């Protein structure tokens with residue numbers, strides 16, 4: 347009788363261990379999605395601190411293909427990649443799915459080092 351009880355107990359423990367293992371994937375994936383959403387919110391705020399390229403052009407009456415710095419007149423901007431993160435990941439039991447990355451870039455004047463505009467794009 348006790349050996350039946352023992353094997354039942356072992357079976358139950360094994361079942362519990364397997365279910366815990368299976369449950370850990372979705373939990374981790376769900377946490378990753380949540381963290382990505384929070385991160386994206388923070389970086390959207392960062393993006394909104396400066397105008398985009400088209401906003402910069404309309405504010406300073408400039409052409410998008412020929413931008414000059416408003417402070418020193420230099421016509422070259424250096425792109426600086428600030429952040430890359432998965433774009434809109436979809437929840438998955440074993441692994442999350444996403445098909446693009448979101449890039450956050452800032453453009454710095456080569457003459458005076460001022461951050462002129464910021465852009466976000468997906469690739």
Ligand SMILES: [Zn+2]
Nearest residue numbers: 415418455458
């Ligand atoms: Zn400048």
